[in-house]
Amino acid sequence: MGKRHAMRTCSGLHPKPAGLVLQYGTAGFRTNAKQLDHIMFRMGLLATLRSKKTKATIGVMVTASHNPEEDNGVKLVDPMGEMVTPTWEGYATQLANAEQEDLLAALQDIIKKEAINMSQEANVFVGKDTRSSSASLSQAVLDGVSALGGHSKDYGLVTTPQLHYMVCCQNTQCKYGEATVEGYYKKLCQAFIQLTKNASNCTDDQKHLTVDGANGIGALKVREMESHLKRELHISLFNDGSKGKLNHQCGADFVKVQQKPPTGIKMNPGERCCSFDGDADRIVYYYADSEGQFHLLDGDKIATLISTFLKELLTQAGLDLEIAVVQTAYANGSSTNYLEDTMKVIVRCTKTGVKHLHHAAQEFDIGVYFEANGHGTVLFSKAAEEKIQRLAENSSINDERKRAALLLQNTVNVINQTVGDAISDMLLIEAILAIKGMTIQQWDAIYSDLPNRQLKVKVSDRRVIDTTDAERRAVSPAGLQEAIDSLVKNYREARSFVRPSGTEDVVRVYAEAETQESADALAHDVSLAVYRLAGGVGGEPKPLH
Numbered sequence: 001m002g003k004r005h006a007m008r009t010c011s012g013l014h015p016k017p018a019g020l021v022l023q024y025g026t027a028g029f030r031t032n033a034k035q036l037d038h039i040m041f042r043m044g045l046l047a048t049l050r051s052k053k054t055k056a057t058i059g060v061m062v063t064a065s066h067n068p069e070e071d072n073g074v075k076l077v078d079p080m081g082e083m084v085t086p087t088w089e090g091y092a093t094q095l096a097n098a099e100q101e102d103l104l105a106a107l108q109d110i111i112k113k114e115a116i117n118m119s120q121e122a123n124v125f126v127g128k129d130t131r132s133s134s135a136s137l138s139q140a141v142l143d144g145v146s147a148l149g150g151h152s153k154d155y156g157l158v159t160t161p162q163l164h165y166m167v168c169c170q171n172t173q174c175k176y177g178e179a180t181v182e183g184y185y186k187k188l189c190q191a192f193i194q195l196t197k198n199a200s201n202c203t204d205d206q207k208h209l210t211v212d213g214a215n216g217i218g219a220l221k222v223r224e225m226e227s228h229l230k231r232e233l234h235i236s237l238f239n240d241g242s243k244g245k246l247n248h249q250c251g252a253d254f255v256k257v258q259q260k261p262p263t264g265i266k267m268n269p270g271e272r273c274c275s276f277d278g279d280a281d282r283i284v285y286y287y288a289d290s291e292g293q294f295h296l297l298d299g300d301k302i303a304t305l306i307s308t309f310l311k312e313l314l315t316q317a318g319l320d321l322e323i324a325v326v327q328t329a330y331a332n333g334s335s336t337n338y339l340e341d342t343m344k345v346i347v348r349c350t351k352t353g354v355k356h357l358h359h360a361a362q363e364f365d366i367g368v369y370f371e372a373n374g375h376g377t378v379l380f381s382k383a384a385e386e387k388i389q390r391l392a393e394n395s396s397i398n399d400e401r402k403r404a405a406l407l408l409q410n411t412v413n414v415i416n417q418t419v420g421d422a423i424s425d426m427l428l429i430e431a432i433l434a435i436k437g438m439t440i441q442q443w444d445a446i447y448s449d450l451p452n453r454q455l456k457v458k459v460s461d462r463r464v465i466d467t468t469d470a471e472r473r474a475v476s477p478a479g480l481q482e483a484i485d486s487l488v489k490n491y492r493e494a495r496s497f498v499r500p501s502g503t504e505d506v507v508r509v510y511a512e513a514e515t516q517e518s519a520d521a522l523a524h525d526v527s528l529a530v531y532r533l534a535g536g537v538g539g540e541p542k543p544l545h
């Protein structure tokens with residue numbers, strides 16, 4: 001490394017508080033914003049190294065997604081819009097935790113291990129969410145990039161998936177699209193309008209959607225996009241950030257975990273509503289029926305709707321492409337059964353975290369992946385895209401095949417394949433419902449969710465819990481899995497598992513069973529087992545009822 005850069009990286013700008021140790025977790029670094037200034041600077045340094053190594057543009061997104069407003073976080077985006085590799089996550093942790101006087105040595109260690117040519121150019125795209133801390137933290141990232149002589153482009157306020165999209169566009173020489181926010185709206189909305197052309201008898205009521213923007217960046221971006229939709233979708237936007245607090249009593253995570261509607265929105269019986277999370281990479285749908293009963297349509301229902309739609313189109317188009325759905329252990333058991341037994345699609349289960357789902361989905365012609373919490377997208381292999389393209393351009397096929405091929409082509413274009421994207425997923429879901437002339441009730445009725453409950457348990461060190469089988473079984477501490485197994489036996493159609501969270505200092509407990517009472521009771525029983533066998537702290541978990 002040149003002397004000038006060495007001096008700038010260690011100039012004491014953005015110093016690390018001595019002794020602070022943070023881990024690059026499921027979703028990058030995430031904690032109270034006050035602890036993150038040095039992390040941001042160092043992720044600017046690391047992104048610059050990653051760019052030199054890959055000879056491509058790298059993204060850095062400043063956001064803490066669904067966490068409270070006081071938190072913040074940072075994630076690196078690899079050249080094709082993917083999450084960075086485990087080795088580089090390791091470097092991120094090393095660099096983040098090096099004491100100030102060891103920073104240069106830590107950098108040099110990475111440069112040496114990866115044989116990075118420091119005279120190679122570097123380009124880094126930076127984005128941020130609407131948190132009050134994001135402005136200065138993203139500046140710290142930019143400082144890190146320039147300290148190593150890298151070029152940066154500051155996209156300012158963008159959703160996480162928009163930044164992933166920009167990185168992918170840039171590195172594919174715009175084959176994926178134009179690397180601008182305008183280009184993103186144009187590509188997605190054009191595809192949406194093409195798709196919904198096939199639903200010409202759609203009424204204004206059917207074109208209406210209520211959106212909860214979680215008081216975050218997604219709300220801003222939906223506003224920005226609206227004119228591109230040419231009134232083909234009428235959005236009533238609530239929690240747009242003008243008064244409420246980010247993610248507070250609203251947003252996709254609140255709705256999914258609490259299984260109730262967000263505050264601050266107006267819900268009419270039977271009307272489609274959806275919630276984004278704080279950085280708009282998750283979406284869940286819901287409605288209230290005529291009795292006022294709340295119904296949630298989560299990532300599993302979304303994956304089912306999308307995969308069913310794609311499978312039907314493939315049949316109509318006469319295309320022989322293998323389609324699979326990738327889920328995690330949090331997927332509702334009913335969804336897995338429905339997909340495997342009724343839909344006859346391949347289902348895979350991976351560990352929690354988008355990168356695991358994304359990689360598994362890449363193994364198929366078409367891989368639909370969704371976490372139950374509403375994070376997900378669809379991946380098309382290059383060969384699958386080419387087949388669809390060729391068929392759509394083929395003039396000698398019959399009308400039914402032609403229609404299906406064109407629908408598939410526009411479906412590919414409306415999807416942000418780089419990462420789960422609330423805006424893109426919303427457009428796809430809206431298009432599917434319009435094309436199929438389906439109400440949200442009909443969609444909901446495809447299968448019935450097993451009642452379930454998610455709880456958190458505080459323990460002194462959550463790393464004592466080690467899991468296997470895509471996190472469905474605990475291998476440590478001793479006796480915990482046996483305890484869970486015997487508790488599960490007390491309930492019908494029951495299932496439960498525990499795992500340490502990668503984004504919060506808690507152990508997560510999940511339970512499902514035949515009735516809500518059983519799911520709640522089982523979740524509580526298992527929480528107690530975790531508390532007793534895995535070093536619980538604070539008071540013992542209390543029963544829910």
Ligand code: NG1
Nearest residue numbers: 026027352353371373501502503504
């Ligand atoms: P952790 O905290 O590791 O459970 C949560 C979500 C993940 C993922 C990440 C990143 C659940 C149960 N877990 O991870 O699915 O979305 O946050 O945001 O929803």
Ligand code: ZN
Nearest residue numbers: 065277279281
């Ligand atoms: Zn998010």
